[in-house]
Amino acid sequence: MRILLSNDDGVAAFGLATLFNSLEGTGERIVIAPDRNSSGLSSSLTLGRPLRVTEHPNGFHSVDGTPADCVHLAVNALLDYEPDIVVSGINHGANLGDDVLYSGTVGAALEGRFMSQPAIAVSACGKGEQGFITAGRVVRDLILKLGQQSLPAGTILNVNVPDLSYNELQGVAVTRLGHRERAEKPVKVFDPRGKPAYWIAPVGKEQDAGEGTDFHAIAEGYVSVTPLQYDQTHHATLSQLSEWLGD
Structure with missing residues (x-):
């Protein structure tokens, strides 16, 4: 199996290194990730300038663009083969409910939706090292199981892992997205010249x-x-809207 790894926390992120190490022995791993923290960029692509790719001493590659840029370039330009699966993460913090609308971690996985296996976005719901190690083992388990299953084309799996050791996990739950209340108001500040931001x-x-x-x-x-x-x-609104518009 050929596994393309990316993230939105940047090529030097601990979560990405943990993911790479956790998947040793599952297949060929290649890392193409943003050169800096790119959280909150969702599925955005860089269209106003060319993108540059840098190879690092550890064999990882970085792109001076968004998470989706990384997967797009990898699949359509950089690799001479099509990876079997895209895994994005391990994100530093949860991506639950409405978070998926903004998440660069999810955005990278969505860009990999054309792969033969479902793409995976994985997040550790905590900041401690243990949570990342647990998340890495969980993704390894999922990849091994996916090889024996068939899910609809275009599917991605959004995986969140609690801040627990692997042995403390209660199990795996198949879930729907929850929802959050409206976000808090932006915080107004002033720069040294008195201009608001x-x-x-x-x-x-x-x-x-x-x-x-x-x-x-x-x-x-x-x-x-x-x-x-x-x-x-x-889809449930299509017939109602057609009737309303007189289609």
């Missing part, structure tokens, strides 16, 4: 976090695995 504030608190959601699974000590698709059509 704004910091984007933290995300909103959990709102829809009941049983069956990714939020609930993490709170109960389970690994959350949520299948996502790039088709954002609200």
Whole structure:
């Protein structure tokens, strides 16, 4: 198996190195990741300038662009083969509920949706080293199981791992996305010249976090695995909208 690894925390991130090491023996691994922290860039592509690729002493490659740029370049230009699967992570912090709309970790996985196996976005719901090690073992387990399964084309798996040791995990829960409350207001600051600027504030608190959601699974000590698709059509509304517009 040929595994393309990327992330949004940057090529030097601990989570990426942990992921690379955790997948030793599962197949050929190649790393193509942003040259800096690119959190919150979702699926954005760089269209206004050319992109540059740098090879590092450890064999990893970095791109001076977004997470989606990295996967796009890898699949369409840099590799002389098509990888079997894209794994993005291990993200420093959770990507739960509405977070997936903004996440560069998820964006990189979505860019890999054309692969023969479902792409995986994986996040450690904590900042401690143990959580990353656990997440690495979880992804290894998933990849080995995916080789024996068939999921719909275009599927990606959004995986969140609680901040626990591997042996403390309660299991794996297949979940839906929960939802957050509206984000807090941006924080207004002033630069040294007195001009206003704004910091984007933290995300909103959990709102829809009941049983069956990714939020609930993490709170109960389970690994959350949520299948996502790039088709954002609200199919249940098609007939209603057609009637309303007189189609």
